[in-house]
Amino acid sequence: MIRLNNVSFSYEKGFGLSNINLDVSEGEFAFLIGPTGSGKTTLLRLIYMDLLPDSGQVEVLGHKSPKIKKNSIPFLRRRIGMVFQDYQLLDDRNLFDNVALALHVIGDDTADIYDRVMEALNDVGLSGKEQHYPSELSGGEQQRACIARAMVKEPELILADEPTGNVDPVAAYELVKLLEEINNEGTAVLMASHNYGLIKGRGHRIIEMQEGGIRRS
Amino acid sequence: MDQLLFLIIEGARNLWRHKLTALGAVFSVFFTLFLIGVLLVMNDNTDKLINYFRGKYKIEVFFNESVSNEQASKLVKNIRTIPGVRSTTLISKEDAMSIFKSQFDEDVMELLGYNPFPASCVVNVIKQKNVSLSVEPIIHRIKSLDGVSEVHYQGRLIKRIESYFQKFLKAITYLSGVVLVISIIIISNTIRLTIYSKKELIRALELIGATKLFIQVPFMVEAMIHGLIGAVLASVTIAGSVIFVNAKLGVLYNVSLELNGIIIALWLTGIGLFISLLGSQRAIARFLK
Incomplete structure (x- = not known):
């Protein structure tokens, strides 16, 4: 599903990743851990092809960079659900419209969209809040909305970049449980975190990053 | 859709x-x-x-007293062929006298026993906006015609406009x-x-x-x-x-x-x-x- 071969990338100001080799299988749940600045976000950005490697090859769901055409990237991203620490919800529309946007993008029928959005909101425990705007929700609720937007299109892979970074410990625990439930349905999950306590002992693969490289996988 | x-x-x-x-x-x-x-x-x-504005332009051409109405008519036809001239109106000696009479309520024939007014004509210039109008050449051509005595026009005003x-x-x-x-x-x-x-x-x-x-x-x-x-x-x-x-x-x-x-x-x-x-x-x- 995800394969990185000798991938290196550096930003203009320096830092980045060097010589990364990584495989993530279908349906796998893996934690990506490491201190701030270790390269977790850069690795995720390379996987959803927001960045292209300087050398080596990133292969995700059959798409290979750096040869991927720019107009193919949206079609790759439609098969990936993304969850961010800062939620990336749109403040100018309610929860329903935020989640529905992901389905409009893939061209789903309007008739199906209502049912699918309501189901996704129900799955993440936000039933009854579909008319609320992001600013009216707690951090945990916003993050669950973000997960609903990621899962509503039934992706093959969910990439979560520090999804528990802005929520309290109870909400963080619930979010991880939610991602595990999604994973149980067959969706692969790659979650970046620097919260060792949260992921310890959950029985999932741990990929440890340090200074732009993979220390342990 | x-x-x-x-x-x-x-x-x-x-x-x-x-x-x-x-x-x-x-x-x-x-x-x-x-x-x-x-x-x-x-x-x-x-x-x-x-x-x-061009409707306000008025070139008045006065012919010599010796020019008859028929000769004036020929001169007017000549003037009409000058580039820049849109139309001409002949004012015969008799017309001039009746205009005078209507304006001043005086019968010159009774006073003088003859008609002193020369034949004249009013020249109207073209009005099209796309055509640049210069009145001087028209005046020059009119003045060069035999039988023309005087040409009255608002030269400076036309030039300025x-x-x-x-x-x-x-x-x-x-x-x-x-x-x-x-x-x-x-x-x-x-x-x-x-x-x-x-x-x-x-x-x-x-x-x-x-x-x-x-x-x-x-x-x-x-x-x-x-x-x-x-x-x-x-x-x-x-x-x-x-x-x-x-x-x-x-x-x-x-x-x-x-x-x-x-x-x-x-x-x-x-x-x-x-x-x-x-x-x-x-x-x-x-x-x-």
Whole structure:
């Protein structure tokens, strides 16, 4: 599903990743851990092809960079659900419209969209809040909305970049449980975190990053 | 089809979601279209204006006393062939006498026993706006004709009016070009600001797999609505202004401005849509990777 071969990338100001080799299988749940600045976000950005490697090859769901055409990237991203620490919800529309946007993008029928959005909101425990705007929700609720937007299109892979970074410990625990439930349905999950306590002992693969490289996988 | 409908509705809803920025964009479009509209009205009325002024030009040609009405008639025919002359009116000796009688209520024949008035003619010059008019050559040609005694005309006034008219035509042409370029820049920058305020939306759309077209269409719809509202407001304001000016001009000078309302509205709508779309395209291109 995800394969990185000798991938290196550096930003203009320096830092980045060097010589990364990584495989993530279908349906796998893996934690990506490491201190701030270790390269977790850069690795995720390379996987959803927001960045292209300087050398080596990133292969995700059959798409290979750096040869991927720019107009193919949206079609790759439609098969990936993304969850961010800062939620990336749109403040100018309610929860329903935020989640529905992901389905409009893939061209789903309007008739199906209502049912699918309501189901996704129900799955993440936000039933009854579909008319609320992001600013009216707690951090945990916003993050669950973000997960609903990621899962509503039934992706093959969910990439979560520090999804528990802005929520309290109870909400963080619930979010991880939610991602595990999604994973149980067959969706692969790659979650970046620097919260060792949260992921310890959950029985999932741990990929440890340090200074732009993979220390342990 | 569902997706296209969604994108169109999304564009329209964005107007409401971002009322303040939309207001700024609409005002820019309105302001520039209003200026363009004023230029269009001025261009439409140039003909009328020049007709009005040239209608005031009067060249009076007096023939020698010895010139008979028949000879005067021949001379008038000659004058009519001079380039720049639109029409001529012969005033025979008898006509001149009856004009005098009607104006002064005096019968010259009774006083003097003969008709002292020479035959004369009034020369009207061309009125077309696209033709530059110089009266001097016409006067020179008339004066060179045998039998012509005197030529009366408002030389300095005509020269001044013609010179102002040529300057006015040039100014309108340059001004139209400058206004169009400035309007594209203003609208483009306004839309760029509008889109900059929505870079979060663009980023979110990119991350959930939206194609460039999907991201662009709502902005294009929004820009078209800005253009349309701006064009409607500009058309209505111009129509109102023309009605107001006509009410004032009519009282003072008995002239009125022409307004081809539908043509101007169509032009403004076309220009509004064009510059809004161009501006939005330029602005979006900067934010899409």
